[in-house]
Every structure is written in C-alpha cells, then in structure tokens.
Amino acid sequence: MKTYDFDEIIERAGTGSVKYDLRKKLFGNDEVIPMWVADMDFRTPDFIVDAVNKRMEDPIFGYTLREDAFYEAVKSWMAKRHGWKIEKKWITFSPGVVSALSMAILAMTKPGDKIVVQPPVYHPFYFVVEDNDRELVRNPLLLDKGRYRMDFDHLKSVIDDRTRMVIIANPHNPGGTVWTEEELKKLGEICVENDLLLISDEIHSDLVAKRFRHTPAASISPEIAQRTVTCVAPSKTFNAAGLATSAVIIPDKELMAKYKRTLNAIHLDFGNIFGNPALVAAYEKGEDWLSQLLDYIGENISHAMDFFEKRIPAITVMEPEASYLLWLDCKKLGLSQEALCEFMVKEAGLGLNDGTMFGKEGEGYMRMNLACPLSVLKKALANLETAVNKLQAG
Numbered sequence: 001m002k003t004y005d006f007d008e009i010i011e012r013a014g015t016g017s018v019k020y021d022l023r024k025k026l027f028g029n030d031e032v033i034p035m036w037v038a039d040m041d042f043r044t045p046d047f048i049v050d051a052v053n054k055r056m057e058d059p060i061f062g063y064t065l066r067e068d069a070f071y072e073a074v075k076s077w078m079a080k081r082h083g084w085k086i087e088k089k090w091i092t093f094s095p096g097v098v099s100a101l102s103m104a105i106l107a108m109t110k111p112g113d114k115i116v117v118q119p120p121v122y123h124p125f126y127f128v129v130e131d132n133d134r135e136l137v138r139n140p141l142l143l144d145k146g147r148y149r150m151d152f153d154h155l156k157s158v159i160d161d162r163t164r165m166v167i168i169a170n171p172h173n174p175g176g177t178v179w180t181e182e183e184l185k186k187l188g189e190i191c192v193e194n195d196l197l198l199i200s201d202e203i204h205s206d207l208v209a210k211r212f213r214h215t216p217a218a219s220i221s222p223e224i225a226q227r228t229v230t231c232v233a234p235s236k237t238f239n240a241a242g243l244a245t246s247a248v249i250i251p252d253k254e255l256m257a258k259y260k261r262t263l264n265a266i267h268l269d270f271g272n273i274f275g276n277p278a279l280v281a282a283y284e285k286g287e288d289w290l291s292q293l294l295d296y297i298g299e300n301i302s303h304a305m306d307f308f309e310k311r312i313p314a315i316t317v318m319e320p321e322a323s324y325l326l327w328l329d330c331k332k333l334g335l336s337q338e339a340l341c342e343f344m345v346k347e348a349g350l351g352l353n354d355g356t357m358f359g360k361e362g363e364g365y366m367r368m369n370l371a372c373p374l375s376v377l378k379k380a381l382a383n384l385e386t387a388v389n390k391l392q393a394g
C-alpha cells in the first residue's frame with residue numbers, strides 16, 4: 001500500500017487557480033489564507049495524472065468517443081462504494097454537475113414551472129432555477145440539535161400543480177449533512193405522491209466520513225428511481241474539477257431521452273479526452289487514496305472542532321458528516337454579516353465563504369474549507385483565535 005502525503009504544501013498562486021488567484025478580486029487582497037471554494041490543496045492523485053499523461057502521449061487530440069470503460073467504471077464505483085447497482089444505459093455525461101442540473105431543468109421542465117430547493121444550499125441551485133426562468137420555491141431546512149433536517153410538512157404545503165421538481169444536495173452543502181435512508185425515503189414518497197422529479201446532486205457522496213453511509217436517493221425504490229436524476233463526479237473526490245467530467249444517472253428511458261436531447265442540442269456530449277481516462281483511473285484505482293484522504297480530512301475536522309470548542313467557543317461548528325466544509329455559526333460574535341465578512345478578511349486574514357451566499361438562512365454563518373495541510377489549518381485557526389480575542393477584548 002502506498003502512503004500519500006497530504007501534508008505537502010503546494011504553491012497554487014499564479015496557476016490560474018480560482019481559489020488562489022481570485023483572492024484579490026473577492027477579498028481585496030491576495031494574502032488571505034484561501035479556505036473558500038470547494039477544491040482541495042492536495043495533489044491530484046498520481047493515478048489520475050498518469051492516465052492524463054498516457055492519453056497525452058497519443059499526439060492526436062481529435063473528437064474522441066467515450067469508451068465502454070467509462071460506463072463500466074461508473075457502474076462498478078456505484079456498486080462498490082455505495083451498494084447501488086446501475087445499468088450502462090442509465091449513464092450519460094455532463095461536463096460539470098451544475099451544468100447537469102441546468103440541463104435536467106431545461107430538458108424536463110418548462111419556463112414558469114416551480115422547482116423546490118432547500119436552503120441554506122449550494123448557491124448555484126438558485127441560479128440554475130432562476131436563470132432558466134423557472135420559479136424558485138424554498139423549503140428551508142430545520143436546524144435540529146446541531147444537524148439539518150428536511151421540513152416535510154412545509155414541503156407538502158408549498159407543492160401545487162405548477163411544482164415539477166425538487167433539487168437536493170445529497171450529502172448537503174453547506175453543513176455536510178448525510179441524509180439518512182429514512183429521510184430520503186420520505187422525500188421520495190412525497191415526490192411520487194405529487195408526481196415530482198427529484199434531482200439528487202451527489203457530488204459529495206464519496207467524501208462521507210467513514211462512520212456514516214451515503215444513500216443514493218434513487219437506490220431507495222424503483223418508483224423513486226424512475227423519477228430521479230443523479231449527478232456524480234470524481235471531480236470533488238479526487239481534486240480534478242478542472243477536467244470537467246461528470247456522470248449523470250437516469251434510470252427512466254423517457255427522462256434519459258429528454259436529457260440527451262438537451263445535451264445534444266447544446267452539443268456538449270463529447271466531453272474532453274483527458275477527463276474520460278481520468279474518471280476511469282479514479283474509479284478503478286482510487287479506493288486506497290480516498291481512504292487515506294478521508295482519514296486526513298477526518299483528523300483536520302476533529303482538530304478544528306476541538307479547537308473551536310476549547311479556544312474559540314464564540315463560534316459554534318456544525319459537525320460535517322461528509323466533505324471538508326465547516327459551517328461556522330458566528331452569531332455570538334455580535335457582528336452584522338457585512339462586518340463579519342470584513343472581520344474574517346481584515347482581522348483574521350482568512351478567505352471564507354459568506355454564509356448568506358447559500359441563502360438568507362446563512363445569516364451569521366461563514367463556510368470554511370478544511371481540505372488543506374494541517375499546518376495551514378493550524379495557522380488559520382490561530383489567526384482566528386487572535387482576532388476573536390481582540391474583538392472580544394475591544
């Protein structure tokens with residue numbers, strides 16, 4: 001077994017990295033420790049780099065088919081990681097998961113249709129609904145003993161005859177809630193009863209902490225599967241978002257035909273020739289690396305949770321059941337949202353996500369990305385402790 005080094009510091013500034021090279025524009029300076037957009041500061045694993053290099057040795061980068069290996073890799077990953085048996089004919093393509101959400105909306109609903117999202121939620125969920133001229137319906141999550149849960153009664157109350165679709169992040173972002181089988185079953189049943197489509201964005205599903213288990217929404221029952229579009233990708237898991245290669249799983253033949261018509265209409269089906277072998281390598285060879293990554297992230301999360309509890313008790317942290325994004329409740333600092341954002345940049349030297357990006361329910365919150373070497377995390381936490389102490393003393 002190879003041991004991977006997640007402590008390595010890799011200079012990313014100047015590489016066109018969104019996380020680093022947008023700092024000046026977003027935070028007003030390029031010195032902040034960037035702990036915002038959800039990509040990791042860890043090296044993309046060697047088996048992916050090797051797969052891309054191998055493809056590069058063939059000197060013609062012309063139009064290229066997605067080979068059987070792509071579909072087999074998605075099928076076997078879903079079976080071995082998530083216990084979900086899928087068929088090749090259920091699998092199709094999207095460059096990104098957000099583009100898949102948008103294509104599903106274009107393909108399966110019409111302008112003016114209502115689409116439900118559950119805030120606070122990953123902000124592009126709002127854009128894909130509203131920018132495609134569909135009507136956004138909000139079913140806010142409930143905060144229950146430090147964990148989010150879905151509000152099924154409110155959901156039922158907002159559904160009417162113009163409602164067509166529910167979009168969920170499974171697991172959820174922000175907060176990292178791993179929806180249980182029971183929760184997903186209830187949600188799926190509401191979709192069946194009301195003839196709604198369910199779009200399940202499962203991009204964070206491989207990053208579920210080892211003590212939890214991810215449930216693919218469509219694996220719950222054939223009835224739910226027939227109305228569900230599931231979006232997955234190796235991008236978040238293996239730090240390969242720039243390769244723009246995702247998979248979309250649609251068991252229902254008619255929904256699949258609609259999706260493919262839109263995919264073809266936008267002419268996006270070819271994808272990119274490096275993303276295909278990268279996905280195959282990730283799903284064929286990635287288990288050991290992923291296991292070590294989950295351990296490393298788990299330790300970063302424990303370290304941060306412990307630090308907040310003992311040293312910065314004014315900030316309460318929601319324990320993430322999946323992924324590496326810490327949802328920080330900063331309300332006790334007593335700052336307005338604007339002042340909170342400014343405090344994080346100017347006093348703590350941190351580039352975090354403003355909680356209200358995820359909806360008004362994110363007021364008082366910030367989101368912190370912990371997918372960095374522990375030494376960087378320690379520095380960030382120390383900065384924050386000093387800044388909070390100064391604030392509270394002042």
Ligand SMILES: Cc1ncc(COP(=O)(O)O)c(C=O)c1O
Pocket residue numbers: 038095096097098099122169173201203204233235241246
């Ligand atoms: C829930 C969720 N969906 C989708 C994405 C991004 O997907 P993509 O870059 O493939 O469009 C993210 C990235 O943070 C995310 O958190």
